[in-house]
Structure formats: structure tokens, C-alpha cells
Amino acid sequence: SGTAVDEGEAARVSFVRFSVQETGSGLYWDLDESTFSSTGEKYLMMKFTGPNVWYSTRPALQDGFAYKVRMRATDKAGNEEPLRTQINFTYDISSPTTRVTRPAQGSKVSSLPTISGTVSDNTGLAGVQKVDIAIQVDTGTWYNNLTKTFDQESEHFFEAKTTTTFQTWFSSGIPWQSGRLYSIKSRATDKAANQENSFTVSVNTVTFTFDNTAPTVKIKDPIGEPTAPRVSSLPTISGTAADNVTNNLKQVQLRIRRNDLNKFYDPASSRQSPAFNIEEEDNAWFVAHTTTSYSTWYASFTWTTGKNYSVHARAVDIATNTSSVDYSTFTYDTDKPSSFVTRPSSAVIRGLVIISGTAADGGAVTNIKVAVQNKKTGLWFDGADFTVNQLESAWQPRSSLGGTAPFEWTYTVLNDGHLDTGTSYYIVSKAYDDAGNTETDYESGSRLFTYDVNVPTAVVLAPAHGGYLKAGQVATLQGTAADVTSVVRTINLYIQRWEDGHYWQDLESPADGWGSWGESATPIVISTATPGLPNWSYALGNETQIWDHNKKYLVWAAATDLPGNPQTSFAVGTSSVSFTYDTHHGTSVVVIPVNNQYYNAGTKPLPTISGTAVDEGEAARVSFVRFSVQETGS
DSSP: OBOOOBTTBGGGEEEEEEEEEETTTOOEEETTTTEEEESSOOOEEOEEETTTEEEOOOOOOOTTOEEEEEEEEEETTOOBOOOOOOEEEEOOOSOOEEEEEESOTTOEESOOSEEEEEEEOTTOGGGEEEEEEEEEETTSOEEETTTTEEEESSOOOEEOBOSSTTSSEEEEOOOOOTTEEEEEEEEEEETTOOBOOOOOBTTTEEEEEEOOSOOEEEEEESOBTTTBOEESOOSEEEEEEEOSSTTOEEEEEEEEEETTTTEEEOTTSOSSSOOEEEOOGGGOOEEOBOSSTTSEEEEEOOOOTTEEEEEEEEEEETTOOBOOOEEEEEEEOOOOOEEEEEESOSSEESOOOOEEEEEEOSSOEEEEEEEEEETTTOOEEOSSSEEESSGGGOOEEOSEEOSSTTOOEEEOSOOGGGOOTTEEEEEEEEEEETTSOBOOOOSTTOEEEEEOOOOOEEEEEESOTTEEEOTTSSSEEEEEEEOSSSOEEEEEEEEEETTTOOEEEOOSSSOOSOOEEESSOOOEEEOOSSTTOSEEEEEOSOGGGTOOTTEEEEEEEEEEETTOOBOOOOOBTTTEEEEEEOOSOOEEEEEESOTTOOOOSSSSOOOOOEEEEEBTTBGGGOOOOOOOOOOSOO
């Protein structure tokens, strides 16, 4: 349709014709053929309707084709309008289509500054008028580009931008919230006012999750320092991970450093025979295993005892957010601790003050248990008496344990009241360390002792008790000593002068036989270079330096046994003796016959020879008297 005038008056126009040319082919519409088939321009008559409109039914046009139209008027005088420039138009009855290229359908993204996409139209990009987009959040509301918030209750489209004549379109500055699910719809409108109205998922409709929140990861085993700095069994490292979006974990990555080398495990090497040769920590990550989409994870590894390790873990989600690194530092320790019973320190004791000892380990000793066996009965102590048959049921808790090396410990429940004299007892201890290792070699640190409260006895054999001894008979004092359970460890000899109560003081140890008299009862220490020998002796350096004529002396010996039990009783004649030292001779007098007298068989017979004898004026000190008779003439 169009208008036509002649000299400004529509009434002066006689008729109007028009031609339609198909731009692509250059052919004109041929009414007779009803096709664009004419190579030459053909005109068709137009109808008139007032006040000044000329029109005609259009020819059959093809969607997406460009055409040229030209009108030519003839006035009533027959003058024909010269050819004018053709009018170009495009016939378009198809809707344009769009595609959202970022974000991808079903994706999870941590950063989305711009939504972008493409558009196409059957007439080309020049035929695109605009692209609109609508964004819905999983709360149900739609994005409002004016308020920059999701405040629209119903579907709301707003126009996207282009800087490339619709080769691409985009929209920026959307305030995404982490953890939310969003839906994006795009639609285009072309210059023929056709609007896209068909929406296909993954094409012009996409849903995605925006997630810029990092996941979390936690190493559960090993716990590591400071709570559990040492472990004895660790076939697998394990832990947990979580993310604010469900099923969003992509992987958990691990790396392991051996701290004594300050190098990381090389993931290219076997975890059964791991190589630690990586210095750059970013090259040491490897992926853990999971059967639960990484909510729990694990990784096997082979460790070397006595080495300190650090395990690092981090989680990565599908949106590529990476967690902070969790650390666990520990020492792998399969070496068993050892313990030692140090008290009682003697093989034979007379009183059990305490059972104590030490322990050793590469880490810390956390517990000690003690067991005591009566060797006579074979039974073990149960905390009150010896009733337990098996060692494994007889372990008793220690009384105290030091927190640092040498980890001194005590056990105070067992005392003298539980022990029988003359009986041997066997003590074993068992140590536990902070890695979970338990001592199994009890024998090496054990202790065997005999309880002995029997007192020993020393016997003085020389000098003999109650005797009178002359010079040369008291040059050496000697005797024996014995103990029921153990052996005699020491013998102390005492010599007291009766007259003034003074004591012989030989201050050497052992005594050497020389000394002097003094007031204090200082023991004479008899040599016990070989404890347990039954005989003892004390040889005087010089007999005359100690003994005085006609003086009485007391001698007693006191034995002490191996555990220290001292002799407490001294029986006279056994452990204690007295004697008189006598270097002068006695005096005897012949009473019958009288000197120079005559005797006969009748009136003055001599049936016996008799007389008297005394020593120091005492007849009792004379041991015996002998006589001799000599025939004077012969």
C-alpha cells in the first residue's frame, strides 16, 4: 500500500502500479505464473481507497527472504511517474532463537560475573531486535534489574546487552548468593516482532548452582599432635569432608611430608614403598579414595617406625572452591617400650619398703602394670594375697608414674605383711607407651628377691669360755657364723676389759690386729672379703699389746646377714665368752714328806705324798699338780 498525488492532488492520479522483486534471485513477481520468475520488471495494478491510499494483495512471500517494492503512478493526462528507488523489506514470520552459553546447564560455579549467550535468526543477526533474560532463584522469586534484587513474584524479563551486534549477548552484576540454585531463561525478539516462545533445557533454559563457599575437610585418623602425637597402627589415613551444597564434593587431596627429611611423598611412587623426594609442596598432592562421595575418605600408606610425619588434607568442590588445609603431625612408632624393676635392689631383703623402677621409650610411657609371684607356691599377687594362677590375670596397677624420662614408677600395695621369710619373690613390670605399644619382654627388666627376717648367729670358738689362758694361747680369736636364709655379710667383734670396762679399738676396716684401749664400744670389723664363709678369725698384731697378766676379758661376736638383719642375742659360751689372761706360774709346796725327815713302815709311815698349790693366791686357779720322786743314792 502507499499514496500517490499529482500536483499535490490525489484526484489527479489515474492509476498506480507496483512491482515486487525477490532480492536474492533478482526475479520479479509474475502474476500470471504466480511466482517470482520474471527476469524483467513487471507491474501489477493497485486499487484505490479514499482519501489517498493505493493497495494490492501481496504476492506469496517466503519466510526470511528480502524483497524490493516499487510503485509507479500515472496521472489523468497520461503522464507516467519516472522510476524511483525501490523500497527494501524482509519477510520474516519465524521467531529468533537464543542459547545460554555461560553458565552451562547443571553446572556449579564459584564465580559468575557475567551471563552470556548467543542468538540467531533466519534473517541473520541484523534481524535481531533484542534479547531478554529472566532469572529465578530457588526461593521462587525473580530478578529485578531495576532494584538489583530478587523481588519479583512472577516471571520477569529484562533486556540483555550486546557490544558485538548480537554475535553474543550478556548481562552482568547479578547478586548471586552462595549455595542457591538458579534458573535462567533467554528469549529474543526480531525486527519483525517475532518473539521466541519455545524454551528448551540446555539451550535457552539452564539451571545452575552458585557456590563460592569453600568446603571443609577434617583428618580423623591420625588425630596427631597434641592429643595423640604417636601412633603404632595406621594402615589408612581417613577423615571427613563437607560442603554447603549437597553432593558437591569433587575430591579430597592429600600430601604427606616426612619431617626429618623436610620432603614430601612422591605420588608417582608406590604407597607400599613410598619415596620422599619432592621439595615443592604444590606438586605433592594426590587424591584420596571414597565410597561416599567424599563425605568420608581414606588412603592407605606404609610408614617407617620412629619417623615424624605431617599429613595435609584439602577438599575441592565441583564449583572449584578449595578448602583450607587440615594438618595432622604425628610420629609413627611400633617400637615397644621397656621397663625395669630397680627396687628392691638387693637379692635378699629384710624389709620391703617399696617396689619401684624406670621405663624407657622413644615417646612417652603412659602406664605401668606390675605383677609379683611367690616362687615357693607359684601363685601371683592379686592385690591382697597370692592367689592367682596365671600372669595375665595378675597384673596390678602402678601406684605412681613420672611424666618424663626416665619415667620412674612405684608400686606400694605389696608390703612385709604379705611376705614369708625365707621365700623368694619374682617381680615383673609391663609398660605402655603413647603410641599404643605394649611391652612383651618382661624378663629383661624383672627382679628376683628373697625376703629374710631371720637373724644370723656368730659363735666364738677361741678363746674358750671361762678359761685361763697363757701367753701364746690368745694370739688369734676365731669362730663361725651362719644364717638360716642368706649368708653372713659382716661380723663385728667386741673385746672388753673387765677391770675398767674399756674396749679394744682396732679402727681399721677390716681390722688389722693393731689398736688401743678406749672407753667406747667400737666394733672390730672382721674381714668378709668372701661373704658366706662359715669361719672367721682375728689375728692380733702383738699379743702383749692387748692382754695383761691376771686380767679378765669379755669377747663377743655380732653377725649381720646379707639383707642387714643384725644378731640380737648373744648366748654366753656361744656368741660371748670370758677368759683370764695369765702369764705367771702357780706355786706348789710339798707338805708330806717333810724335808730331810725319815719314815718307816710302822711308827712313821709314808702312805701318801701330799702338798698344796695356789695361783695368784687362789687354789681354784690351779689346773693340775704333778710330782716326781728321785732316788738320791742312785
